[in-house]
Amino acid sequence: MGRPKKKDLPDLSHLAAPGQDLPVRVTPKAGRNTVTVVGDLLKVAVTAAPENGKANDAVRDILATALGLAPSRLDLIRGATSRDKLFRVTSD
Incomplete structure (x- = not known):
């Protein structure tokens, strides 16, 4: 798996505030990576x-790529084994 290309993803930088919770619905084993x-x-x-x-x-x-952050700044809060997940943006 290579790094996702920024040009293929939407710009979500407006959601990159520390403390922001991001509800996510995941589809694994898809044909391609999309947001x-x-x-x-x-x-x-x-x-x-x-x-x-x-x-x-x-x-x-x-x-992280879509948000313009390092992956280490995203914490998985809930849903490690579920399709519905909650990620939180952390500060530096």
């Missing part, structure tokens, strides 16, 4: 399989 905004929900499709945390890592990488 779609539907109201307050982010729909993220990743090509990674949901095994051993690979899909969670892929979602974190894609969200």
Whole structure:
């Protein structure tokens, strides 16, 4: 899995405030990596399989790229084994 390209993702930099909670609906084993905004929900499709945390890592990488942040600034708060997840943007 290579790093997602910024040009293929929406600009979500307005959501990158520290303390911001990001509700995410994940589709693992998708045909390609995408991020779609539907109201307050982010729909993220990743090509990674949901095994051993690979899909969670892929979602974190894609969200971080779209937000313009380092992946380490996104914490998975809820939903490690669920399709519905909650990520929180942390400060430096």
